[in-house]
Amino acid sequence: MVEDLRVISADSAAAILDAKFTPLRIVASASVLVDPPYRETHFRLAEPIFKEVANGYEVIVHEAELCRDLLEKVKADVVHLDMSLGAISLEELSAVQLSNMRISGKAGQHLLKILPRLRKIAGEIKRRHGLEVLAIGKESVPVRIAELTAGAEAILYACAKVVESHEPILLGLPTACQHRIAGSKVYLYSLMAAEHDVRGYAEDMEGFLNKVKSVEMLNPVARGFRILKITPKI
Amino acid sequence: MVEDLRVISADSAAAILDAKFTPLRIVASASVLVDPPYRETHFRLAEPIFKEVANGYEVIVHEAELCRDLLEKVKADVVHLDMSLGAISLEELSAVQLSNMRISGKAGQHLLKILPRLRKIAGEIKRRHGLEVLAIGKESVPVRIAELTAGAEAILYACAKVVESHEPILLGLPTACQHRIAGSKVYLYSLMAAEHDVRGYAEDMEGFLNKVKSVEMLNPVARGFRILKITPKI
């Protein structure tokens, strides 16, 4: 009767900031598989994206693709995307419904633009695996775990970039979380109320963490957000 | 000059969930007396209700009755109900005012339906004890303590049901809290920011806690909410 729902979710996270803390580029996307008790993940696909924030709405399409790709490797029961539309199934979401939802001007236009591509991927997932793709967004714990996982991967991608370029980076972390390094892993712990046991992590296979210095600070112009200032070690 | 305000409040909490985490029935109601420093309660009336979520708005009437009944046993200075209407006194709340408040469609209709019964109970409390009944809802710490107390009692009621029926139950806990068992008591601690020292509890007089296993997980489709999966031992 009480079964164990396995969720595949995806999100993009962390941003390169300029010196005034304005986000310039979103750093990483990840899809993850999340099982009960829904606190962390051990299966993920992650990619560096370094996508301009201005075109940020496009990343959701790539996130859906990462979910589809992860489904080739692991089984799941449902897919959660980072769109907060009341957990409606993408299959059922037509352009007409979307306009009825009265989503504010620009956001609605962006959604309308990517909807055909999203519905196509959702259709593939339905046909191949029989799963629904839900636009559940901020209500989903698996989406939060995808965000923290993408954020942890982003720390490694940013470190790699600092090592290559010998230039410091200001990396804006996802909302309400804090990193911790343990061995070759970088963890991103949620600081959100009631999420003290929720986290993501990434494994530093190539030793980038040892080649940089990183200092944590609070983002002074965005409460709840922390920043890593990553600089090359000499 | 600075007196110690004693508050009687009530709330209902915890829900039986189906396998997709949809709430089916609200489990328990409780009224409590809360004194300074307003962190917990030692006087309560609690009842199992197992009320369909669809008729959830009806529970507020029963909550008001539980406040009235508790007032027969302990003294207080004011009554707090779980209706978030800006702490208006129920006595002063007419159907006309309610419609002026522009509460969204369904919620407004539900309130209108139960208002006569609520005002009747508020009138009784006023005549008998001289106290105001306030529709203060989410601004009230005593209402939160009633919620945590009802949630703790709900854990025991759910355990009893699992023992009787030999069927597992998914119990959705109130928002942002976590249970802990200590001796014969089950505590429900708030995980809300700035409520780290706020809690409710219930006493397991009949030893139900020992007859079940319970596993905590996060509700994957409702961030901030935790679930207990309660199964019979053996």
Place this chain on the structure above:
Amino acid sequence: MVEDLRVISADSAAAILDAKFTPLRIVASASVLVDPPYRETHFRLAEPIFKEVANGYEVIVHEAELCRDLLEKVKADVVHLDMSLGAISLEELSAVQLSNMRISGKAGQHLLKILPRLRKIAGEIKRRHGLEVLAIGKESVPVRIAELTAGAEAILYACAKVVESHEPILLGLPTACQHRIAGSKVYLYSLMAAEHDVRGYAEDMEGFLNKVKSVEMLNPVARGFRILKITPKI
């Protein structure tokens, strides 16, 4: 490339409450200098104000003056005021724009009333120091640190008043924070999610803390707020 932004900010905090926990007077204003990592301050100007809550909107003008005065003593790169208008520069904020922002009735009128004085101070700061004054409000961590600093100073001012008057005071603290006394300092720690390492403090140069007793309680009618009941030591 990645510079260290120094912020001067200001806020007013803490309120004398009546026995029903209604705020009567705002107790203190403070301006502070906040450096990376943006967790606390070591430079401040603080003043007792005991201003009627009904005229609370007036305090923002005094806060701007305290920023201007602090700039005579320490260098900074930008000024943050506790007005949540999307970080717009006060210089660019005309009465016309303000009315276009559709701020709700009373708040808009209050802002309109103080806008000329605010713009005058912002103009002085621009001419003398070349800095922008931003209406950033709740998005600013430095404004939060100013709030916690003003709150800590307010505890000392309230203690002084209790010592003088031999009357107890109910002091409402800023949202989501908790005081701790260490030596001659009173700290105010944020309890907000993701602000566990953010705090303000005040130094008790005249030994008022030892001349009173203070008991912490939760504000029963305003969730997230704590109260100190301060009474004279015999």
